[in-house]
Amino acid sequence: MSDAINLDGPAIESPSVDPAESATAKQSVPVKVAGRVDRLPPYMFGRINAMLYQKRRDGSDVIDLGMGNPSDPPDPIVVAKLAEAAADERNHGYSKSNGIANLRREVASKYYRKYGARLDPESEIIACLGSKEGFSHMCLALMGPGDTAMIPAPYFPIHMYGVILASGNVVSLDVADPDKFLSNVAYTCENLTPRPKVLIVNYPHNPSSATIDPSFFVEVVRLARKYQFMVLHDFAYADIAFDGYQPPSFLAVDGAKEVGVEFTTMSKGYNMAGWRVGFCAGNAEMIRALGTIKGYYDYGMFQAIQIAAIVALRETEAAVEAQSVVYQKRRDVLVNGLRRLGWKVTPPKAGMFVWAEVPEQWRKAMSTMDFAMMLLEQGDVAVSPGSGFGPAGEGYLRLALVENQQRLRQAIRQIGRCLEKASAAQA
Structure with a gap:
C-alpha cells in the first residue's frame, strides 16, 4: 500500500452512522446566548444584502451604493512598502497592541501639522484595528450597567x-442642527x-453628512466640564472634504484632552479599509483604559501593515487630497443626477455619502426599506435605507460615492427607469 498522501481525498473518513440519527446527537445542549446579544435587533440590511447576493449570483450587474467601501486602491508606494516589510521575517511576531512607537509619532506629527494639536505619542495615542474596533472597546472601557451615552x-x-x-443605555439626539443638538445635550x-x-x-x-465649525467643539468642551461627561468623537471622515471645507478636529480645541478622545482611520482618505488601521488620541487616562481592554483582546495589528501606514502618513498627503477631488466629482454627478429626477438633495461638504430625501410620492406609498428594496429588485441599484440608522433616518436614503462617475450616471438612469415603471404601475 502506498504511503503517498491523497491531496484530493477527505480529511477524515465518513462516519458509518449518520450523526443526525445517533442517540447522542438528539441529546443536544441548549444554546442560551448572553443577554447583550438578545438586546441586538435583527440586522437591518439583511434583506438588501441577501437580494444583492442572489441577483449577482443570477448574473445581474448591480451597482452597489450601499456600503462606504472604497473602491480605489492605496497609493502604490504604500503597497510596495507593505510587500517589503512582509518579506522581513522580523515583522511576523506578535506586535504591541498599542502600536509601534514610530507609527504613533507619525500620527502626532499629522495632528500638529494639520490641526495644531500637540499630542504625546507615548500616552495620548493608541493604534486600533480600525476606528470601529477602537470605539467599541472604548465603550467597554468606560461604560457598564446603568451608564448612559x-x-x-x-x-x-x-x-x-x-x-x-x-451594557449601557443610550439617549439619541437629532444631529441635523448643531445648535439644537448642543441645547439638547444640556x-x-x-x-x-x-x-x-x-x-x-x-x-x-455618517449617515447624514452634517458638518460643524470649530466653535461647536468649544461648546462641547464647556458642556463636558460643566456636566462632567466624557467625549468620544468619531472623526472617520477627517480626510474627505469638498469646496474648501476643512473638517475641524475636536482635539484642536483648548481643553479637549481633559474631557475626551478622538478616533481617526486610514480606511477612507487613504483607501486602506481592509488594512484595519485606526487611532484613538486624546485624554491619557481614557487611552490607558482602552489599552487595558485591548491588552486582553488582541495583540495589535500586523507589524508590516504598521510600517506601511507610517509611509502612507508621511509621504502620501497629496494622494489623500487628490482622493477628495475624486469624491467631490462623484458627489456632483450623483447630486445633479438625482436633482434632475426631481429629488431634494443637499450637496454634502464632506464624507463619502449623499443623504437624499425620498420623493414625497414614494414616502407616502411605502417605507424607506421597501423603497430601497424596489430600487434593488427592479432597478439593480443597491442603497442604504435611512431607517437602518434608526427612526430619525426614515424617509431618507444613504448613497455611497464608491463607484466611478460613469457607473454613477448609469445608476441614475436605472433609478429613473425603475421609478418611471413603478409610477406607471401605480396609475
Whole structure:
C-alpha cells in the first residue's frame, strides 16, 4: 500500500452512522446566548444584502451604493512598502497592541501639522484595528450597567450598539442642527438622573453628512466640564472634504484632552479599509483604559501593515487630497443626477455619502426599506435605507460615492427607469 498522501481525498473518513440519527446527537445542549446579544435587533440590511447576493449570483450587474467601501486602491508606494516589510521575517511576531512607537509619532506629527494639536505619542495615542474596533472597546472601557451615552440621531450602528454591548443605555439626539443638538445635550444632562456619562459625536456625520465649525467643539468642551461627561468623537471622515471645507478636529480645541478622545482611520482618505488601521488620541487616562481592554483582546495589528501606514502618513498627503477631488466629482454627478429626477438633495461638504430625501410620492406609498428594496429588485441599484440608522433616518436614503462617475450616471438612469415603471404601475 502506498504511503503517498491523497491531496484530493477527505480529511477524515465518513462516519458509518449518520450523526443526525445517533442517540447522542438528539441529546443536544441548549444554546442560551448572553443577554447583550438578545438586546441586538435583527440586522437591518439583511434583506438588501441577501437580494444583492442572489441577483449577482443570477448574473445581474448591480451597482452597489450601499456600503462606504472604497473602491480605489492605496497609493502604490504604500503597497510596495507593505510587500517589503512582509518579506522581513522580523515583522511576523506578535506586535504591541498599542502600536509601534514610530507609527504613533507619525500620527502626532499629522495632528500638529494639520490641526495644531500637540499630542504625546507615548500616552495620548493608541493604534486600533480600525476606528470601529477602537470605539467599541472604548465603550467597554468606560461604560457598564446603568451608564448612559448621548448619541447622534440618525446614528451609525456602532454608536448605538457599541454602547448596548457594553451594557449601557443610550439617549439619541437629532444631529441635523448643531445648535439644537448642543441645547439638547444640556437639557438631557439637566433632566436625566443619573447624568449621562458619555457624549458621542461624529462629524462629518455618517449617515447624514452634517458638518460643524470649530466653535461647536468649544461648546462641547464647556458642556463636558460643566456636566462632567466624557467625549468620544468619531472623526472617520477627517480626510474627505469638498469646496474648501476643512473638517475641524475636536482635539484642536483648548481643553479637549481633559474631557475626551478622538478616533481617526486610514480606511477612507487613504483607501486602506481592509488594512484595519485606526487611532484613538486624546485624554491619557481614557487611552490607558482602552489599552487595558485591548491588552486582553488582541495583540495589535500586523507589524508590516504598521510600517506601511507610517509611509502612507508621511509621504502620501497629496494622494489623500487628490482622493477628495475624486469624491467631490462623484458627489456632483450623483447630486445633479438625482436633482434632475426631481429629488431634494443637499450637496454634502464632506464624507463619502449623499443623504437624499425620498420623493414625497414614494414616502407616502411605502417605507424607506421597501423603497430601497424596489430600487434593488427592479432597478439593480443597491442603497442604504435611512431607517437602518434608526427612526430619525426614515424617509431618507444613504448613497455611497464608491463607484466611478460613469457607473454613477448609469445608476441614475436605472433609478429613473425603475421609478418611471413603478409610477406607471401605480396609475
